[in-house]
Amino acid sequence: MTSLTPRTAFGIAAGVCGTLFLGYCIYFDHKRHKDPEFKRKLREKRRAKKAAGSGKRHITSFPNMKDHEAVQRFFLQEVQLGEELLGAGDLENGVEHLANAVAVCGQPNELLQVLQQTLQPQVFHLLINRLPNIAPRIVAHERKMQEDDIE
Template identity: 55%
Template sequence: MELSRTTLGIAAGIAGTLFLGYCVYFDQQRRKDPQFKKKLRERRQAAKNISRSSTLGGPLPDMNDHEAMQTFFLQQIQLGEELLAAGNLEAGVEHLGQAVTVCGQTQQLLSVLQQTMPAPIFHMLLKKLPEVSERLRASMKAGGNILQEEDVE
């Protein structure tokens, strides 16, 4: 019986070594491929472009224009999802926070986000929400869109 355990151990060691060699070989092939480097650069450039365009410096909608607010809300949700998918969590959470801030049904939106987002990212959103809300309100006041207390639900 001892011989079979030893043989099994050796076989497992050889199998592990072969698997590791397989992984290293194909990783090297992947890295040598000129298309891989090109695609990697394109992905990084796209992520940079998204994060550059993701600042709050863009035009803010008029709080009295329902259609403009809805468009802004949808843009912020879409941009937040794209940034999260690209791995830029901070900027993605920032945009989702802006969407939550301008949303008329905040509790329902937070409930949906809690169900669809991973818990750590949702908690990051909750922590960032007061900061984003205050920054958005300050930007609206500076832009002439003064947010009144009765406007906030």
Template identity: 60%
Template sequence: MINSKLGIAAGVCGGLFIAYCIYFDRKRRNDPLFKQKLRERRKEAKKQKEAKTGSSKLPDLRDYEAVQKFFIQEVQKGEELLGIGDVENGVEHLSNAVAVCVQPQQLLQVLQQTLPPQIFQLLLQRLPAVSQRIANSASSTRTMVEDDVE
């Protein structure tokens, strides 16, 4: 007797769950903005993932405006991430900015005055690796251009 009541209750719950799924699937399919909302959510998730990984696409170092835009973008990202407590990624972005900066010594002096000493030391430790990565990127871009010329 108890098993049959339990079976009926489970069947009713299962049927309600399936009805719930069908209802919201139809609602989703008939929503004209569903695809647009989905694209926006995916784009936002991608931005958040890039911010977490600290990945930044390096500009063409020969294009002054692109380098200047990249510099400002990296300083802003670095400050934002440091502000929310993500020290590793914040320092990564600030080191990218220092590496492409026209006057890195002046920027380092400003950062030394504004950042806590332990974060500034982390920035100084990370700077050689980032500078090397940017130099490698510049040389690979130069090689690709030379290959196109030939």
């Protein structure tokens, strides 16, 4: 009879531990999926994700353009969000937020010059193309704000 070498014993022990762990995972995964609360929570989570648009364009709520501090906070928030999204590779939403920042900026020409120097040419081109779509949204927001003030 041959004796087990330490290497063989370790291999057998690792195999047994791996099998036990896999069995543990399968058992609790099966138990979790049979739980009615799990299914309810999963449905709610999926509905919430679908309602949020699951990564589609964000609907931006513009500030009251007469409130300078609110506009400044919005501007900084949109620039930061735009930079973060561009850094993460989400060009569409990143450009959207930068366009919002340019739209509320007090000196848009200077900001556009800075962005032209810092952004990649194709990203800057997307930004320039997006700007004409932002102005009507701001005008519509201002009208809504005025209507709310009247009521």
